[in-house]
Amino acid sequence: MLTRAEDxxxxxxxxxxxxxxxxxxxxxxxxxxxxLASGHGGKIVNIASQAATVAIDQHCVYTFAKAGLIGMTKVxxxxxxxxxxxxxxxxxxxxxxxxxxxxxxxxxxxxxxxxIPVGRFAYTDEIAAAILFLLSNGADMIxxxxxxxxGGYTIA
Numbered sequence: 001m002l003t004r005a006e007d008x009x010x011x012x013x014x015x016x017x018x019x020x021x022x023x024x025x026x027x028x029x030x031x032x033x034x035x036l037a038s039g040h041g042g043k044i045v046n047i048a049s050q051a052a053t054v055a056i057d058q059h060c061v062y063t064f065a066k067a068g069l070i071g072m073t074k075v076x077x078x079x080x081x082x083x084x085x086x087x088x089x090x091x092x093x094x095x096x097x098x099x100x101x102x103x104x105x106x107x108x109x110x111x112x113x114x115x116i117p118v119g120r121f122a123y124t125d126e127i128a129a130a131i132l133f134l135l136s137n138g139a140d141m142i143x144x145x146x147x148x149x150x151g152g153y154t155i156a
Contacts, residue, residue: 002058002103013061020065021072028076032085041084045134046073047127048089050150066091070146077144086143090130093150094121117152 003012024046035042051059052066070089077087093116094104104112104121113119130147133139148154 003060004058005060008061016061017065017068020062021068024069025072028072028087032076032080035085036080036083041086043135043139044073044076044085044087045131046087046089048073048091048146050091050093050148050153052091052146053148053154073146074144081143086134086140088134088139088142088144089146090127090134091146091148091150092122092127093153095127096121096123115153115156116150117156120151122149122151 048069049066051063073089094100
């Protein structure tokens with residue numbers, strides 16, 4: 001939901017924080033308890049956003065939650081790495097899910113794509129590929145990282 005900062009209701013604030021920060025924390029916490037008790041390693045990949053790194057109009061609470069998620073991920077990575085759990089985030093640009101395509105359709109989306117060096121939004125399989133890599137043995141030495149999948153938006 002795109003809302004100017006001064007118009008964000010407390011209920012909207014709570015909902016966005018619940019979905020984008022509290023939910024991932026609770027999932028990570030309960031996963032870690034099971035994995036740590038088992039003595040086996042594990043991997044957690046949280047979904048953040050380019051909005052956690054760059055300012056995007058009308059994304060105040062979403063940005064706050066996703067930036068918090070990146071910070072939380074780094075703390076969990078540091079705390080759990082010695083016990084065999086890696087924790088990372090991926091931060092995509094707009095992803096062409098049905099919701100993403102609808103929210104960024106038309107002139108607004110066309111203007112946003114002009115700011116992305118590759119000139120388009122991300123496909124779901126591109127995000128999935130990064131997540132699968134972070135879950136693979138090839139990423140065993142990666143923890144606390146944020147993988148930006150934004151077609152160069154944050155470097156433009």
